[in-house]
Amino acid sequence: MTDPKEPLIRDLVAWIAAAPRPYAEVMESWRTNCPRLTVWEDAVERGLVTCTARDGALLVEATPAGRAALSPAAPP
Numbered sequence: 001m002t003d004p005k006e007p008l009i010r011d012l013v014a015w016i017a018a019a020p021r022p023y024a025e026v027m028e029s030w031r032t033n034c035p036r037l038t039v040w041e042d043a044v045e046r047g048l049v050t051c052t053a054r055d056g057a058l059l060v061e062a063t064p065a066g067r068a069a070l071s072p073a074a075p076p
Helices: 006-018 023-030 039-045 064-069
Strands: 049-054 057-062
Touching (some): 006 039, 023 057, 039 049
Antiparallel strands (some): 049 057
16 A cells, blocks of 8 residues: 555655755645654655755755656656
8 A cells, every 4th residue: 555645745855856945944834743744754764855054044955866756757
């Protein structure tokens, strides 16, 4: 059975892959207190997104693994 979070994780990575996002914006949009809905945490743990300090700001970017996971050939 497929994890019901998978489409949400993919949406998060796609949203971040479109353009680096400020960490605060990502947290405001994707953080949850529900222990069953760990989209942000799962994406970070899998190495699909990363945080980078740039010009005094903390940005979230898709990693090469995250971009590969968005490929049509990637397993769902």
